Amino acid sequence: MSAILSADDLNDFISPGVACIKPVETLPKQAPEEINALTTEDKIHRENSLPAQISLTDCLACSGCVTSAEAVLVSLQSHSEVLYALDSQPSIDLSYLANNHGAQGQDGKLFVASVSPQVRASLAATYGVSETRAGWMIDQLLGGPEGLASGGKHGNGFTWIVDTNAMREASLVLGAEEVAESMSQDTQSTPSDDGASITTPKKPILSSACPGWICYAEKTHPHVLPHLSRLKSPQALTGTLLKTVLSQRLNIRPDQIWHVSIMPCFDKKLEASREELTDIYWRPSSPNSPTQAVRDVDCVITARELIMLADTRGIGFPNLPRRPLSSQIPFPDSTISAFFSPKKHRSQVPEAGTSGGYLHHILQAQLFLHPDSTLTSTRGRNADVVEYKITSSTSPTPIFKAARYYGFRNIQNLVRKLKPVKKSRLPGGRGQASKAGGGMDFTYVEVMACPGGCTNGGGQIKVDDVTLKPETAMSQKEWLNRVDEAYYSMSESEGEDEEGDSKMADDPPDNEAGDLVNGISQSYVKGILNHWASSTGIDLQKLVTTSYRKVESDVGKVGGAENERVVELAGKIGGGW
Incomplete structure (x- = not known):
């Protein structure tokens, strides 16, 4: 460059x-x-x-x-596209569905939304409210009478707004299982460079929830693809769940469900545009199946674009009610509805970071399996590189080693270490045989493109976007600390649990299995996942996993x-x- x-x-x-x-x-x-x-x-x-x-x-x-294809798809994802979708046709009448057992012959869309906790934290820091109240303001904009439904051609709003924290916990449980499975395998098949032919990644397993990192790996370092976790991100999992469950329960086509996801970074738009995250990868084969793929996430907007969405509709976001929606249509699957309840998902601790806590949960799962072990951490060259080691008092050999690499500069060092060592072609050369992992002895590495994690995403509200009094002026670093504080204090404040107890269905039963890891009941989450698969008739692996492929640039090529x-x-x- x-x-x-x-x-x-x-x-x-x-x-x-x-x-x-x-x-x-x-x-x-x-x-x-x-x-x-x-x-x-x-x-x-x-x-x-x-x-x-x-x-x-x-x-x-x-x-x-x-x-080029990605560029056009990404450019279509904006707040303007959300308004166009809402105004293009009326919402599906759910009472009509109930009385007629489906939407055959009925035009329209069912509008649903998912919101990430990092976006709520960004808005909480901007308007000086708690993360919970920021979430209520988003709900009011998307689904309340004073929000988007107050205007537009058809007065459409979003029927259901769900928290991606639910599927984040599912991805944490699945991620710990994936790591345990890779540790139990003595030998692994050698996949092709595109990494699409494997079900269990090679060690060290690299997290795959950051689409900026995935885009970079696919286009510049295909040798790391076999190491990528096969699990979908919380955004992708939420989209798949909404499209599968709602289409099955309401007897409507997946293309009649329009799903917008509100995320902290622009690269999530790239993720939503991936061919692998469409219904052709999970829908049952049928002679009547449509030929055109339906995306699990139709549109992605960021925190800043959410404010633009309100402004374009003439709605003052800070003036929205800071309370839960007074009424919400029950989600058609009561088991999934209880799982979506925000009351059932604990906040992150600072040790977990602001990117979902994948590494933190896997470390806690290993400590759970080895009660007599201890965890130590070592900072790398900067704060965005940290190495972790779990050891037992009975053995000097570490039980588990992992690391965290945030930011592009650190990721470059990571991929260099993962590059296989080639044999020397010189006569008499002593080159080493190619070795997967390039000498790294980590079992798992959490990789994120943004320095500091997902609260620092490019779509988040920046300190320059906020009008501050001179005496309260702060740097971008201080602003990020403020956003992080809101992220970590989820659901902690003045009686908000009682005021905001707006669950969509009965709470799940108390944990009795004694399998709490990082505050998450493994058996409960697995039960939810099995219910999802059995109720839709789709194999669970098709629902929760994805694949990657080597992408070659056409820059400078004839016909590029x-x-x-x-x-x-x-x-x-x-x-x-």
Whole structure:
């Protein structure tokens, strides 16, 4: 990448590609072969061109980072797309469904939404409320009478707004099982570079919930794909659950369910656009099955775009009621409804981090299996690299070793260590045989693209977006500390549990199995997952796992990305983000 380019403002987007074409656009028109050639830094300085600035529209013109197909799909995901979907057709009448056993012959959509805790924390810090009250304000905007339903062509709102914390806990339980399974296997099959042919990843297992990290790995380091966790992220799991359960319970097609996810980072838009996260990977095969795939998550917007959504509709977000919705239609599956109840999901502790706590839960699961063991941590070169070791007093050999790598610079060091060692081709060379893991002795590594974790996502509200009094001015680092504090204090405040006890169904029974790990009942979560699979008739592995593939850039190739066409599309829709 040319030294004049800067990605400082794109801290949740892994990296501009080496073949970034942006400098070309600043050059005078030359011969056709010069326009498409990669331009070096020296050439740019000789032309005395102005410093380049990267925008999403520029990135849409290039497949060095994002392919053309991804670019168009991502650019369509915005607050404007949410309003277009709400105004394009009426909502499905649920009373009609109940009386007619399905929606055959009825037009319309069923609108549902999912919200991440990091977004609630960002809004809580912005408006000086608790994370719980910020969640109520979001509910009021999406599904309340004073929110989106108060305007628009059809007065549509979202019928159900669910918390992704529910499926986060499911992914934590499944992740601990995946790690335990990999530890019990003495030998593993050797997969292809795309990593799509394996069911259990190779050690060290790398977390896969961060789409920026996944995009980077697929396009630049295919040797790490066999190490990626096969589990879907909480966003993807929530989308699959909503589409499968609602279509089965209400007897409607998956394409009649429109699901928006509100996330802290822009890269979640890329995740929602993945071919692997559509109904063709889980729906039962049938001669009448539609040929076009239906995405599990139709649209992703961020915390900042949520505010834009309210402003565009003429709604003052800070003026929304800070109380639960007075009434909500019961979710059609009472077991799943109880699982979605926010009251049943504990807040994260600082030791777990702000990215879901995957590593923390796996460490707690190992401590649960080895009661006499102890956990120690060692900070790396910076605060975003931490190594963990579980040891027993009876043996000097560690029982379990893991690590956390946040931020692109640290991820680069990680993938270098994972690169297999090649044999020397020189006569008499003593090169080592290729070794999976490149000498790393970790069993699990939590990887996130954003320094500091998901509360620092690119779609979060920044300190510069907030009007602060001079005496309360703060730096971005201080602002992030404020957001983190809101994230960790979920559901902790003045009697909010009583006021906000707006559960959708009966609470699940108290834990009696004695299997609480990190405050999560393993048997209860597994029971929910088994109920999901049995009630929909779909194999659980199809519902909760995904795959990855090696992606080759078409930059500079004959017949590659249609740059002008994609730029034109991006311009027509305002660049997307």
